[in-house]
Amino acid sequence: MKYFEYGDPKVSALDICVTVASMIIGVGVLNLPRELAKVTKSSDGWISILIAGLLAMIAAFLLAKIAVHFSKQGYFAYTAAAVTKPVAYVITLLLSFYFLSYCSYEIRAIANISKQYLFERTPVEVIALGFFLVVIYAVSGSRAGIIRLNLLTIPFIFGITFVVLSFSLTKLSVVDLKPCFISSITELASGVKASIFSLLGFEVVLLYITMMHKPQLAPKAAAIGVALPIIMSLAIYIVCVGVFSEFALQEVSNPAVELAKEMQIPGEFFERFESIFFTIWIVTVYTTTIMAFDCCIYTLRSMFKKIKHMPAIYMLSPIIFWLSMFPRDVNSFAKMGDYISYLGVGIAVITPMIIYLFAKIRGVKSDAL
Amino acid sequence: MKAREISSMFKQLFGRSSPSRSYTNKSNPTAAELSVQHLYPLVQDNLEAIKQALHHASDLVIRSFSVGPSQTPCATASIDGLVDTAQINEQLLKPMMHSFDYLISSAEEMCSVLEEQVLSTYQVKRIATLDDAIYNILSGNTVLFIDESTDAIAVTTIGWKSRAIEEPQTESIIRGPRAGFTEDLRTNTAMLRRRLKEPNLVLDDYQIGRRGKRDVVIAYIVGIVHPNLVKEITKRVLSIDIDDIEGSGFLEHWIADSFLSPFPLILNTERPDRVSGSLLQGRVAILVDGDPFALILPITFSSSLQSPEDYYQHWMISTLTRLLRLGAAFIATFLPALYIALLEYHHGMIPSKLAFSIAGAREGVPFPAVIEAFAMEITLELLREAGLRLPKPIGQTIGIVGGLVIGEAAVAAGMVSPVMVIVVAITAISSFALPSYSFAISLRMMRFGIMLAAAFFGLFGIILAYIMINVHIVNLMCCGIPYSTPFAPLLKQEWKDLVLRAPTIFLKKRPKMVKPQNTDRMKKENDPS
Numbered sequence: 001m002k003y004f005e006y007g008d009p010k011v012s013a014l015d016i017c018v019t020v021a022s023m024i025i026g027v028g029v030l031n032l033p034r035e036l037a038k039v040t041k042s043s044d045g046w047i048s049i050l051i052a053g054l055l056a057m058i059a060a061f062l063l064a065k066i067a068v069h070f071s072k073q074g075y076f077a078y079t080a081a082a083v084t085k086p087v088a089y090v091i092t093l094l095l096s097f098y099f100l101s102y103c104s105y106e107i108r109a110i111a112n113i114s115k116q117y118l119f120e121r122t123p124v125e126v127i128a129l130g131f132f133l134v135v136i137y138a139v140s141g142s143r144a145g146i147i148r149l150n151l152l153t154i155p156f157i158f159g160i161t162f163v164v165l166s167f168s169l170t171k172l173s174v175v176d177l178k179p180c181f182i183s184s185i186t187e188l189a190s191g192v193k194a195s196i197f198s199l200l201g202f203e204v205v206l207l208y209i210t211m212m213h214k215p216q217l218a219p220k221a222a223a224i225g226v227a228l229p230i231i232m233s234l235a236i237y238i239v240c241v242g243v244f245s246e247f248a249l250q251e252v253s254n255p256a257v258e259l260a261k262e263m264q265i266p267g268e269f270f271e272r273f274e275s276i277f278f279t280i281w282i283v284t285v286y287t288t289t290i291m292a293f294d295c296c297i298y299t300l301r302s303m304f305k306k307i308k309h310m311p312a313i314y315m316l317s318p319i320i321f322w323l324s325m326f327p328r329d330v331n332s333f334a335k336m337g338d339y340i341s342y343l344g345v346g347i348a349v350i351t352p353m354i355i356y357l358f359a360k361i362r363g364v365k366s367d368a369l
Numbered sequence: 370m371k372a373r374e375i376s377s378m379f380k381q382l383f384g385r386s387s388p389s390r391s392y393t394n395k396s397n398p399t400a401a402e403l404s405v406q407h408l409y410p411l412v413q414d415n416l417e418a419i420k421q422a423l424h425h426a427s428d429l430v431i432r433s434f435s436v437g438p439s440q441t442p443c444a445t446a447s448i449d450g451l452v453d454t455a456q457i458n459e460q461l462l463k464p465m466m467h468s469f470d471y472l473i474s475s476a477e478e479m480c481s482v483l484e485e486q487v488l489s490t491y492q493v494k495r496i497a498t499l500d501d502a503i504y505n506i507l508s509g510n511t512v513l514f515i516d517e518s519t520d521a522i523a524v525t526t527i528g529w530k531s532r533a534i535e536e537p538q539t540e541s542i543i544r545g546p547r548a549g550f551t552e553d554l555r556t557n558t559a560m561l562r563r564r565l566k567e568p569n570l571v572l573d574d575y576q577i578g579r580r581g582k583r584d585v586v587i588a589y590i591v592g593i594v595h596p597n598l599v600k601e602i603t604k605r606v607l608s609i610d611i612d613d614i615e616g617s618g619f620l621e622h623w624i625a626d627s628f629l630s631p632f633p634l635i636l637n638t639e640r641p642d643r644v645s646g647s648l649l650q651g652r653v654a655i656l657v658d659g660d661p662f663a664l665i666l667p668i669t670f671s672s673s674l675q676s677p678e679d680y681y682q683h684w685m686i687s688t689l690t691r692l693l694r695l696g697a698a699f700i701a702t703f704l705p706a707l708y709i710a711l712l713e714y715h716h717g718m719i720p721s722k723l724a725f726s727i728a729g730a731r732e733g734v735p736f737p738a739v740i741e742a743f744a745m746e747i748t749l750e751l752l753r754e755a756g757l758r759l760p761k762p763i764g765q766t767i768g769i770v771g772g773l774v775i776g777e778a779a780v781a782a783g784m785v786s787p788v789m790v791i792v793v794a795i796t797a798i799s800s801f802a803l804p805s806y807s808f809a810i811s812l813r814m815m816r817f818g819i820m821l822a823a824a825f826f827g828l829f830g831i832i833l834a835y836i837m838i839n840v841h842i843v844n845l846m847c848c849g850i851p852y853s854t855p856f857a858p859l860l861k862q863e864w865k866d867l868v869l870r871a872p873t874i875f876l877k878k879r880p881k882m883v884k885p886q887n888t889d890r891m892k893k894e895n896d897p898s
Contacts (some may be wrong), residue, residue: 119714130830151839283832
């Protein structure tokens with residue numbers, strides 16, 4: 001029975017913008033200030049964030065621009081036409097694997113931090129499983145629903161961040177922010193690397209563009225979508241440096257969450273606000289995770305059309321969960337994050353651009369008007 | 370699997386036929402499929418057939434007589450109690466038996482003379498089949514059989530007792546009309562007509578149910594409503610194939626998009642003003658005979674938090690009230706769960722002074738907070754249910770007994786802490802503050818689930834439950850409209866009448882989400898004067 005739809009099921013430019021933003025805002029932002037404090041001096045990390053942000057915005061803009069060319073046929077079909085089918089299989093499988101591991105990473109990260117702030121005795125596996133089951137619930141729904149969910153959640157995330165930052169201002173000491181411009185170019189460059197890694201996620205525009213009503217609006221929407229998390233990271237970073245000072249910041253494990261611990265709410269209605277902040281932050285990590293899972297299914301099903309939606313979920317879920325429990329300790333987990341980021345930059349950002357060049361040379365049919 | 374898929378499977382399984390019909394086609398849907406047994410020429414045969422069909426019902430009244438100079442045998446058949454006997458006497462029997470002096474040559478002529486000159490009732494119609502005759506008799510009409518005629522005449526003589534118009538029980542408001550719908554369909558449609566003297570208001574009448582043949586009216590305003598919406602809703606209503614739809618609730622559950630969702634996907638209301646307001650917004654209303662509740666669809670999540678009174682009060686007051694309701698919905702759903710989570714998992718989050726007083730109050734309570742909360746919540750639900758079922762005078766006693774015994778005595782006996790009583794009381798008050806009863810019920814139901822989640826995972830569990838509710842809502846559709854509109858998809862214009870109720874002069878447009886064909890409800894100039 002076909003469902004009655006007289007509303008427009010396609011997504012708008014605003015939806016894409018919010019989707020990109022909410023894909024990027026995940027666990028990365030929580031950790032970024034510490035990573036930056038490790039490699040840069042004083043408060044110079046903001047230069048790194050800005051440079052990385054600019055790069056990410058350009059990359060997102062270009063990716064979306066390229067994606068417009070396959071806004072109807074989809075990434076796999078386009079790739080297959082550009083670089084022959086076997087190569088396309090490999091590339092799309094890698095992309096699928098990237099999203100799969102991205103999903104695993106987020107699940108493990110949320111379980112780790114939850115254990116730190118909300119539970120003391122509950123094992124990581126149980127927390128992760130609870131979270132993952134809810135992820136599966138969302139992924140088994142409709143894709144348009146996921147996009148709508150982003151729209152529902154993003155205001156809360158920006159709202160709670162704003163609250164935390166503004167109440168932390170009383171603890172901010174400007175002295176800690178000075179002096180400026182003392183980091184060397186190499187230090188800034190490694191800061192850029194760390195920032196780029198936390199800004200990954202805009203690749204979703206490659207896939208979700210096929211749902212868009214007016215794909216030609218995607219580049220601008222994607223760029224704005226990247227800009228929002230950049231502003232957020234910048235603000236969090238500067239406030240973190242101001243509150244903790246650069247040296248202490250290197251030792252703080254989740255600076256953004258710790259910030260919520262430091263802040264003081266007038267009226268003292270809540271103590272330990274970081275639990276509330278983190279609890280709400282779970283929502284944005286959740287949206288990131290479901291989109292990563294959904295993109296994984298999306299890419300798989302674009303190659304193997306016979307696989308249905310639900311069997312794909314049942315098939316992938318154990319793999320994702322196993323992968324998320326794979327890292328033994330904090331170090332191997334951080335390493336896993338690095339590998340995933342390298343994979344992301346390579347397969348989801350650079351490869352589509354190369355494919356675009358091939359497609360241009362071979363004159364592949366474009367969906368752009 | 371998605372709820373919708375399951376429901377579609379379910380529907381296919383039980384063979385819901387979906388007749389494709391134009392939404393303007395108003396012919397009787399059941400008439401077409403009836404076995405066409407034409408009336409017999411002789412009155413006596415017809416009467417026999419009807420008696421047999423009704424199994425010699427004791428309330429079937431048959432009056433045989435002969436008419437006019439030609440002494441044509443005639444008979445009326447009706448059901449005692451459904452008809453107005455004085456009307457039959459005065460307008461049907463008297464003119465036919467006493468003052469009929471036309472010379473008639475054929476039965477056909479007889480019928481037309483009766484119709485045009487003799488019967489002084491305001492509605493008569495010809496019927497040709499036996500089933501039609503029986504249907505008319507059972508709906509309170511009087512059927513007049515004439516010898517040798519191929520047609521019988523059905524005279525509208527409905528005269529049963531119906532309840533007077535009263536104030537709606539479930540949706541009382543301070544300011545605004547006090548009239549509520551009754552069980553009588555005609556009274557209800559008349560109340561709509563009285564509110565809207567709009568020639569484009571269409572009331573499509575259908576008989577639904579194999580045996581019940583209940584009248585169902587689908588109301589909409591041509592020119593505002595999207596035609597596809599009416600078509601779809603009509604299709605769904607006509608797909609109902611069952612003995613009898615016992616009320617609007619049954620119809621609601623049959624045509625709603627998902628039967629697994631706890632949220633009301635169709636709004637029910639007793640208020641004509643709410644129905645007329647919704648019709649003007651481009652929605653469709655369904656009225657069912659024998660039920661004082663009208664259905665309004667499509668609706669979204671936010672509709673359940675709005676009350677018609679919002680439009681009668683000053684906009685600031687309405688805005689504040691809506692905010693209050695939003696808070697009430699949140700409290701009614703999450704407060705007990707938050708209590709459990711804070712007490713069992715996150716003591717540190719409670720400010721120290723408060724933590725001391727809570728700990729002091731809980732001293733001696735033998736149960737953990739989870740058990741305490743569940744016991745109290747269940748007791749409260751029991752009290753509410755008992756108060757509803759009991760006759761009114763005793764119902765009040767239950768309130769007193771419940772309030773005193775459960776509140777005072779349980780605390781005095783050290784079974785529960787006073788803090789828990791406060792939490793339960795605030796939750797109950799909040800859930801009563803919601804304007805839609807069915808919405809409040811679904812929140813009450815979800816509350817228990819969230820309490821369980823909080824018991825297992827604390828705050829983490831609550832946020833997971835919250836996410837699940839959100840995921841469920843964004844996947845819900847109501848007649849083609851996402852249930853989360855206008856939050857997502859974002860429709861900025863609708864925010865004027867969402868939580869904020871902007872001053873009336875700024876509400877220039879009809880809600881865009883139902884895709885009205887005519888979007889403006891005021892003249893277009895920017896100047897509001």
